[in-house]
Amino acid sequence: GQNIDQPxxxxxxxxxxxxxxxxxxxxxxxxxxxxxxxxxxxxxxxxYNVLDGLExxxxxxxxxxxxxxxxxxxxxxxxMKDSASYLCxxxxxxxxxxxxxxxxxxxxx
Amino acid sequence: xxxxxxxxxxxxxxxxxxxxxxxxxLDFQATTMFWYRQFPKQSLMLMATSNEGSKATxxxxxxKDKFLINHASLTLSTLTVTSAHPEDSSFYICSAIEGVRGxxxxxxxxxxxxxxx
Numbered sequence: 001g002q003n004i005d006q007p008x009x010x011x012x013x014x015x016x017x018x019x020x021x022x023x024x025x026x027x028x029x030x031x032x033x034x035x036x037x038x039x040x041x042x043x044x045x046x047x048y049n050v051l052d053g054l055e056x057x058x059x060x061x062x063x064x065x066x067x068x069x070x071x072x073x074x075x076x077x078x079x080m081k082d083s084a085s086y087l088c089x090x091x092x093x094x095x096x097x098x099x100x101x102x103x104x105x106x107x108x109x
Numbered sequence: 110x111x112x113x114x115x116x117x118x119x120x121x122x123x124x125x126x127x128x129x130x131x132x133x134x135l136d137f138q139a140t141t142m143f144w145y146r147q148f149p150k151q152s153l154m155l156m157a158t159s160n161e162g163s164k165a166t167x168x169x170x171x172x173k174d175k176f177l178i179n180h181a182s183l184t185l186s187t188l189t190v191t192s193a194h195p196e197d198s199s200f201y202i203c204s205a206i207e208g209v210r211g212x213x214x215x216x217x218x219x220x221x222x223x224x225x226x
Contacts, residue, residue, distance in 0.1 A: 095158065099153045
């Protein structure tokens, strides 16, 4: 199948660092998106990785290993507003994408 | 940045009513738009891919006659839920891609919460 696996929930403390992992089947891979979705709202784009390595964008970084079918989203200096679901999304070619179930992150004071 | 407007935000109506949801790209042309459905605490489920000037491509299990999609222009796609029933109650989200390359991020509308009584 085309399962995308990511943890269901994570909890972290304000100011800390959290890493959200995502694994996927390597076949039919063209790129990997990360989106943030607050409850009751639409997703917003965070990052897109096509090549191996780490891409940093402010407090958020995204890593990709194509050979391992593995990606992670790293959030630094956590803020309360970072409490949201984080969606790992695989681009399978053209406009085709597969969404993971999302990881609900709870940031506590 | 690319903005997608979705309207209405909330709809509450009686069973048997048809409901139309609009998705507009405000500052870019969207050759391709997507319609998703999301249940509480679940991820987005793609319903259909909408291409300007042609018939939408529906995902397996999505009834074409139930969920009518029209993509009449490069900035507007509509989803009509025909003869809606309580089981159609859900959060519907549209998205659009700017340009023609598949590696572009999707820009999402704010979603429509549909409640059928």
